[in-house]
Amino acid sequence: CRMHILCAVLLSALLALCHSTSDLNEVWSQWKIKHRKDYDNQTESAFRRAVWEKNMQLVLRHNQEASEGKHSFTLGLNHLADMTAEEINEKLNGLKVEDFDFRNYTFKEANGLSTPQSVDWRKNGLVSPVQNQGLCGSCWAFSSMGALEGQMKKQTGILVPLSPQNLVDCSTNDGNYGCRGGYISKAFSYVIRNGGVDSERFYPYEHQNGKCRYSTAGKAGYCSNFHILPQGDEKTLQAAVASVGPVSVAVNAMLPSFHLYRGGLYNVPNCNPMLINHAVLVVGYGTDRGQDYWLVKNSWGTAWGEEGFIRLARNKSNLCGIANFAVYPTL
Ligand SMILES: *[C@@H]1O[C@H](CO)[C@@H](O)[C@H](O)[C@H]1NC(C)=O
Ligand SMILES: *[C@@H]1O[C@H](CO)[C@@H](O)[C@H](O)[C@H]1NC(C)=O
Ligand SMILES: CC(=O)N[C@H]1CO[C@H](CO)[C@@H](O)[C@@H]1O
Numbered sequence: 473c474r475m476h477i478l479c480a481v482l483l484s485a486l487l488a489l490c491h492s493t494s495d496l497n498e499v500w501s502q503w504k505i506k507h508r509k510d511y512d513n514q515t516e517s518a519f520r521r522a523v524w525e526k527n528m529q530l531v532l533r534h535n536q537e538a539s540e541g542k543h544s545f546t547l548g549l550n551h552l553a554d555m556t557a558e559e560i561n562e563k564l565n566g567l568k569v570e571d572f573d574f575r576n577y578t579f580k581e582a583n584g585l586s587t588p589q590s591v592d593w594r595k596n597g598l599v600s601p602v603q604n605q606g607l608c609g610s611c612w613a614f615s616s617m618g619a620l621e622g623q624m625k626k627q628t629g630i631l632v633p634l635s636p637q638n639l640v641d642c643s644t645n646d647g648n649y650g651c652r653g654g655y656i657s658k659a660f661s662y663v664i665r666n667g668g669v670d671s672e673r674f675y676p677y678e679h680q681n682g683k684c685r686y687s688t689a690g691k692a693g694y695c696s697n698f699h700i701l702p703q704g705d706e707k708t709l710q711a712a713v714a715s716v717g718p719v720s721v722a723v724n725a726m727l728p729s730f731h732l733y734r735g736g737l738y739n740v741p742n743c744n745p746m747l748i749n750h751a752v753l754v755v756g757y758g759t760d761r762g763q764d765y766w767l768v769k770n771s772w773g774t775a776w777g778e779e780g781f782i783r784l785a786r787n788k789s790n791l792c793g794i795a796n797f798a799v800y801p802t803l
Pocket of ligand 2: 706707787
């Protein structure tokens, strides 16, 4: 973490030297090459450049403040830096708000079992590599498959990445909308109804809606049920993550500081727990310099955050609503 802050400060210093337009042009060119950006026409390019410059101002100001100890995390010009917050929320954050009766949660804390101080399921091989959902609102499919991968690994001893594309293409009858959004619970409903889900290898991700081509030949996961945790209860979420494995959750990912998150412990005063729009996966938790955090896997590629992960403040009044809709499957 210290490393991230140092790098960010150095980068800020370098960028601060870039006063002249020609230097800024160079930074822009490098950024476009790094993130493989190619715009259709001059109008589009000029618009993207303006958005990128605005985001750069935000990143520089924030990181300057972080270096003064005002923030516990830094921002960076990742691959989303040429998009407005509105565009990101419209195109990437396709989680539908669940209409469950949360009184019916079924997770029972094991009596007498003390919850460990920290958990990181990556160390136990329960977490597959981070993927990039692209400009497709399929977060719900990545989150749910991530939770199922963990349970399958516990059962079989083998970690097999499962296919979010299978969910995107085949679960419309269960109430999902492919790249236009979906529900974590209805992803599990599909797997139960369908009797399985294919592996990522057999049914690779395509960044867009396609024709359903599920085949039992590629089946690598299954589940028989799923369980919802009591709403807003971080203590129970902690116990579930510790005893069950990775848990699917929904968060408020609307803020530019979330979009451009680079590293550190994400903690902001204004992340409303009621405005949930993005599905992610809690893969652990811990404490850093006295502040508790959730270890969360996103599906925005490894250029985002800490190699694709974010550490989000835990036990801070349900920050960003992380414990508002937590669910995990059982085999
Ligand atoms: C430029 O590209 C954008 C995005 O691809 C497109 O929406 C727009 O219509 C194009 N404008 C012109 C003048 O071709
Ligand atoms: C949350 O923090 C408060 C004090 O900051 C502490 O009293 C409480 O036990 C913590 N709760 C959990 C679930 O860690
Ligand atoms: C789907 C389901 O099981 N719903 C039940 C949730 O719990 C209430 C009582 O608290 C029942 O009335 C519902 O049938």
